[in-house]
Amino acid sequence: MKTIFLRNGEIKRKPFVLLEFPFDEELKELVKTIPGADWQPKLKAWTLPYSDGVTSQLLALFKGKAWLDYSAFKKVEINNQKKAALPEMDAGIAEEIEKFSDWMRNRRYSESTIRNYIHSLGLFLRFTGNKNPAEINNTDLENFHKDYILKNNYSASFQSLVINAVKLYFSNRLKRKLEPIEIERPKNPRLLPHVLSKEDVKAILLAHQNIKHRAMLSLIYACGLRRSELLNLKPQDIDSSRGMLRVNQGKGKKDRLVPISEKILELLREYYRYEKPSVYLFEGQTSGKPYSGKSLENVMNQAVAKAKVKQKPTLHWLRHSYATHLLESGTDIRYIQELLGHSSSKTTEIYTHVSQKSIQKIRSPFDDL
Incomplete structure (x- = not known):
């Protein structure tokens, strides 16, 4: 497997995570599923917004796909952060997400859908503070929507992706439905296709x-x-x-x-x-x-x-x-x-x-x- 190197970076006085690895189409597509991921041609690296839980997020995302070398990566102390960093994913939640991944794979979901869903579900469960999924309710999802998705100005498509992932997990793994009252499905922008003469x-x-x-x-x-x-x-x-x-x-x-x-x-x-x-x-x-x-x-x-x-x-x-x-x-x-x-x-x-x-x-x- 290829190795991805993590190191610290700073752009416009904001801390970023830099991912460096030899070109690989599959790894590139994986990185693109991470909210805020951006390619920096001058640095020849991908950048991600810094968060305290970024290493566990990346370890889960690239499991079985690439080695993660974060020996040169250090925790950054940020003063006056606008938002609280999500906690690290604990072992129990990671195991539950792995089971959900296996469940989707057994039902022939595409690999891209599996990657997107486990990443979205992981964000939500970390937001709840690694709360026992059996204790999670509609209010938790509404708070995640208000205090994470909207606050960080994530796209309508990302919002729909998270809701789909969470609802699928609870309806098929825990056999109960989450029906958040305060969340309406966002309207995706209507984009016309580009056509050449x-x-x-x-x-x-x-x-x-x-x-x-x-x-x-x-x-x-x-x-x-x-x-x-x-x-x-x-x-x-x-x-x-x-x-x-x-x-x-x-x-x-x-x-x-x-x-x-x-x-x-x-x-x-x-x-x-x-x-x-x-x-x-x-x-x-x-x-x-x-x-x-x-x-x-x-x-x-x-x-x-x-x-x-x-x-x-x-x-x-x-x-x-x-x-x-x-x-x-x-x-x-x-x-x-x-x-x-x-x-x-x-x-x-x-x-x-x-x-x-x-x-x-x-x-x-x-x-x-």
Whole structure:
């Protein structure tokens, strides 16, 4: 296992915890689940707000994933703290959270959900002072909401995550419900997807001379793939005779079929003759291992720079653009839902709000003045 080094830091006179480790996609995603985690390019480290219980929090989070070296990390005495630090998690609570983790894993919850839930539950139980879970009631959850979530200005999504984790734990582990009266579910902000013009997409896809880089970006747009779906593809997932691409275990553990055009097949054949991947369709420097997510992001950023696109699109913008361009070309939204692997049509309907075909038909009353 890799080792994560903890050390003290200070930014704008505030104490921070610095996490340093060689790049690892799984560890990076774990760190991102911690509230307040931020990447500092100049320091080449992740920073977390300092708290007295941070070491126990990190030990629980990275258990079985990485070694934690905190030999150079020291407790910081902070005067006039605005909030009381959460206590260290005691052994009994840690064991209970481990049992909850095993319970979710046995019921095939995704690893990302398990990580998020045990982290959220751990925060709540530490807030109560490691109170016996059998003695916890609605008031404890309401106080946590008021004195921790709202006081520290955590996001609406984090609030919902904590409530979901706590309610699942109590309803399935302790067989009783917590129904906090004073807590209303926050309204998540309605964010529209970012969409590129077809001209910008073409410029990005043609920016690289490297055949592998062009093939990866082109396939994401051509089939509306998520990053993880592209990286998990294998050569046998492409059925060229039927013109279909099989996406295995996409988001929500759903399989789906997506049409793949002859144009993209020709590009993939050229790539395959040149690279000859052994296991995954797109492999990194080590044969048989998938291409890394970070490297793929770098490929996208380099293409954007070469194409001189004014915006700063991410890989997911290509998927959004695929869906919107399909809608603008007249494809029924129910088919787009199937192609994207959305469980609900409401998720797909958001593309109607960014489609130029429908919006540009609207005549401004200003034109009639």
